[in-house]
Amino acid sequence: MRKSIATVSLSGSLSEKLTAVAAAGFDGVEIFENDLIASPLSPEEVRARAADLGLGIDLYQPFRDFEAVPQDTLDANLRRAERKFAVMERLGADLLLVCSSVSPAARDDDALAAAQLRRLAERAEAHGIRIAYEALAWGRHVSTYDHAWRIVREADHPALGTCLDSFHILSRGSDPKGIEDIPGEKIFFLQLADAPHMAMDVLQWSRHYRCFPGQGSFDLAGLVGHAVRAGYTGPLSLEVFNDVFRQADAGRTAVDALRSLISLEESAQLASPPAPVVPSGFAFAELAAVDTEPVRLLLGSLGFTRTGRHLGKPVELWEQGDARILLNTAGADRREGPALVALGLESPEPAAAVRRAESLLAPVLPRRRTGEDVPLDAVAAPDGTELFFCRTARADHADWTDDFAPVADRPGRDAADAPAAGITHIDHVALTQPWHHFDEASLFYRSVLGLQPKESLDLADPYGLFRSRAVAGADGGLRIALNVAPGPGDQEVRPQHIALATDDIAATARRIRDHGAGLLPISDNYYDDLEARYDMAPGALSTLRELGILYDRDEYGEFHHCYTATVGRVFFEIVQRTGGYRGYGAQNATVRLAAQHTAEHRGGASR
Structure with missing residues (x-):
């Protein structure tokens, strides 16, 4: 499957991150908004740089606190969205991640959330852009993937789908088997992160302790399997917030990240690299x-x-x-x-x-x-x-000890006469x-x-x-x-x-x-x-x-x-x-x- 990584997962400038991602062998990137905002490169230059490196821009993120809000807030949010759509067109990105709202102004009203997300999708479609709605584990009213999917289903717009994030699903203990009930074409994006089991606030857990697949305790292979059985054919993308990764060399972090996806594909039976040969x-x-x-x-x-x-x-x-x-x-x-x-x-x-x-x-x-x-x-x-x-x-393989000529002497002063010690x-x-x-x-x-x-x-x-x-x-x-x-x-x-x-x-x-x-x-x-x-x-x-x-x-x-x-x-x-x-x-x-x-x-x- 196509492999992608969010720029937030790596250290360095946006240009340095793109270089590291491409050198590691990824197919695409998620552009984290803060990385673009801080970059001296224009969206057009970022687009050209990614293209030169052979990278697709698979997602632009995040767009926050949009849905289920009063009319005046909705009007402001739609104006904000139009400006982001313009940036995405310059960037060459056609998928926007929208996180479930954490705003105190958001209402606990699924019908209102669905109606407003539909309006956003209509605006996005006019720009050739789609919207992937994701449930944050700490969302004010929408915090589970199945709840987010119900709202997307009610909104019923071809440019609106859902984004599944393994951390938000598994950190809450949600059963990922329900992913198979979502039509594959409505799963617009799949973000992956592992994490160690920790007894702490889920937001702090998410922001500091995510890691690459295989480095934590989550069953990511099982989750990916559910998504594939649902019909998902998009990228496997890493979104990892980790204090250590943000300080480490971007090049080796990107290689480690891609290694984790190759291993995950093997665990999920999506690929068959050469089998491991366990040393004896x-x-x-x-x-x-x-x-x-x-x-x-x-x-x-x-x-x-x-x-x-x-x-x-x-x-x-x-x-x-x-x-x-x-x-x-x-x-x-x-x-x-x-x-x-x-x-x-x-x-x-x-x-x-x-x-x-x-x-x-x-x-x-x-x-x-x-x-x-x-x-x-x-x-x-x-x-x-x-x-x-x-x-x-x-007898069936060259013996490395053949590179050594036997010696009769036993150097060492008092130790020379030491008998074998039973090791x-x-x-x-x-x-x-x-x-x-x-x-x-x-x-x-x-x-x-x-x-x-x-x-x-x-x-x-x-x-x-x-x-x-x-x-x-x-x-x-x-x-x-x-x-x-x-x-x-x-x-x-x-x-x-x-x-x-x-x-x-x-x-x-x-x-x-x-x-x-x-x-x-x-x-x-x-x-x-x-x-x-x-x-x-x-x-x-x-x-x-x-x-x-x-x-x-x-x-x-x-x-x-x-x-x-x-x-x-x-x-x-x-x-x-x-x-x-x-x-x-x-x-x-x-x-x-x-x-x-x-x-x-x-x-x-x-x-």
Whole structure:
């Protein structure tokens, strides 16, 4: 279907918005009146600019507080409308959005509203313009889509139809199935926005917290399906009021917006892009560092062994069980120290995974390689993390580890003699997102990789709050926690982390501690509280206290975890899941963050 977006959804000037929308690949735009009013471009210049970019102007909006008013107000409203029709003719727009009135002067009289809207439609028809009447969720007398449709039906004019807005329908809890009772030719326009469930005034909810399809909690695929079954054939158009989007780069916001519509079409069974190829686990995590010695010592203390050196690049392979860490000295940021820059994702079909990523507008990264290098495709996640699609040790696909020559030495001073610590694989990774990319990242991992997003959580930090949302495969083979700092710049000082799985966390923690890795000290108060909350086996609590291990449980099982000190922008978490535990120990995040702040201020973390 044709894809459109309202200019209010993006930051920048009107000209910049049009450029971003066209570059992303949209077919058309809704021109928000304030954008035109503020623009130095005349309506004719805007029309020409849109045409040059290959964009249609699908809607001009909004026209407010028109219907069910006294005669003198109606006369003024019709004069106002005539002037707007003249602007629309210059603009080349032939559809005007009229919102249900919120004016105190409006009367609760459907017959009067229908008669006056008919008069407006008659005026509009003379200019070759149609009117799309929309029920605002906070309309004074008309606040539901079925009520708006009854008025349109009573007005009975070919130039008058209805506009359906997903936010106004779903935020009120209205049943969208009734959309199928509206003749498709009378649905003049369909506006789409998602939103998280929030207990707040609907106007404030609408004005600040809308998001793109797939980033919130609404069933937009179901609503679109009802409209299509009713016979709607117009554009799928995004109208999103969001404080973050209005500050973010318009170009990447427009790409994120179009990705959401492509994914929505797939969910509504209106299109069939290449199917998602869900990764089954982690092939590797890659750290970049100018000074590798601190990371080498930490990896050695964790029981990792350096097993390979890349044949053509300054990259080392460290392994323990099925956990693999790449240590890269090329392109590292000298200011930050070690940082997590790339993830290798085990994929059953790497080529198909790339095709899926391209269809969802994920940037495929060029890879500089010699003729001897194993082909390995990568895409960029919203935060810049490189995601490689791999198949490790499979006879039917090139193995990326073939790029590494075996090494016999095990560098690292005291850590050189550390035995394996019982680590089996990478359980999950936590990626701190730039504050204005959090929703984009959630949609990216869901739509591009086919991961399932969990509920977003607000977690307390000693210096504020941060949001966290996990995405995971249905079988839990791949888990990624997406975190976002409270505001601009804060993500630059918040480390990423890699969680390593073990089957015996107490034994693993002791081996790590005994071979030089400092585990994060946890407050005694935490264990006093733990004792109050859980009836634990004798001696279990003292073991947790001794080793700095935190504890959580859910309906499926138990979770034990502990942390290393932070090196640069990276630290490691050691985790043990028993009985099918599905979470990430989120209730312990506040304790961990406070302990990290304390360790940093005491010089216990290296930055």
